[in-house]
Amino acid sequence: MAPINQPANQIKLTNVSLVRYKKGKKRFELACYKNKLLEYRSGTETDLDNVLQIPTIFLNASKGETAPNAELTKAWPQIAAEQESSSQSGTKGKGGKKTKAKAHEEVDSEKTWKDAIIEEILKKGEIQVNANERKELLDRMEREIIEEVAQRLVDPQTKRVYTTGMIKKGLDLLSKQGGHAPQADSLPHKLGKLNLSEGQKKSGSAPKGSSETSGIGTPNTEEDDPANSNGQKGKDKKSDMPMWTGVVTTKSVKQQALDAIHALIAWQPIPVMRARMRLRVTCPTSLSKQAPRSKASTDDNDEGEGKGTIKDRILSYVEQVESQDVLGEEWEVIGFVEPGAFKDLGEFCSAETKGRGKVEILDMAVVHTDD
Secondary structure: OOOOOOOOOOOOOOOOEEEEEEEOOEEEEEEEOHHHHHHHHHOOOOOHHHHEOOOOOEEEOOOOEEOOHHHHHHHOHHHHHHHHHHHHOOOOOHHHOOOHHHHHHHHHHHHHHHHHHHHHHHHHOEEEOOHHHHHHHHHHHHHHHHHHHHHHEEOOOOOEEOOHHHHHHHHHHHHHOOOOOOOOOOHHHHHHHHHHHHHHHHHOOOOOOOOOOOOOOOOOOOOOOHHHOOOOOOOOOHHHOOOOOOOOOOOOHHHHHHHHHHHHHHHOOOOOEEOEEEEEEEEEHHHHOOOOOOHHHOHHHOOOOOOOOHHHHHHHHEEEEEEEEEEOOEEEEEEEEOHHHHHHHHHHHHHHOOOOOEEEEEEEEEOEOOO
């Protein structure tokens, strides 16, 4: 039996995943090694040659249809314009002829131009794998996300960690409800807004569309929002609230774990709070007795005798003091701090003590576990 002749330039995609990315009206594809792609997205792999099976941008990889430069230029005009301007800056030698050196520069310029496009497709594109591989990938990512979340959240009353099964149930409830569990204006919904307001007040930030002066007991409603002044009522602005709609392959596990934590705290499908950080704060005793220099630092401590010192301001960040002592010429406090307040505490100590105060992390997440 005579052998079947096949085209010499045929590309066989074995053990390869496709990454598809729609830009403009065209869809572009890259043939990648799945494991290396995940490492590239996490930052552990930086060499494109290790990620790509072939450094070619396709319109249809399975048919071997490559993307013409004209299509790439149309989809990425800015990158193409930068490449064109660089190639026109002296690519010709004497007598208008291209020198060998300049010809090499053109090749390198085109490679750099296409590498920039390849990097965007790799980072933003959707991984195309078969159903079994996709399910396995999503299951693995989900397990890692749930384990990460379970280490960061605790029951508000007992301060004990939840099992991964309970965390999964809470996230499943959010995803089944389209990213949020309760109906607008229901008690769980109001609790979620209160949790957000409390966290943002401690961290010194406010959500988009909310007033910076909103207190814990007075979260903004759609009637207070100028964006809803056209009389459309009954539509809750979901964009202002953290959402969770399930695991995706286009985001890292760490980012999705943070998204899940924010959504669980906001919507409270199960009662949760962030596990507190255990910190040691030290400050020269002479400075701890002084009043903060900045007005913003004393706003919360205007009332009461003895209030308004740097020491009092530091203690206002500490939810529970474990120990407090004067060691030589330094005052030291060890206690538990809400994670959202850690950054503000560090900035306050650095600014008010001119770098002489220190904030040390003793434990990233303090939880109670059953013996």
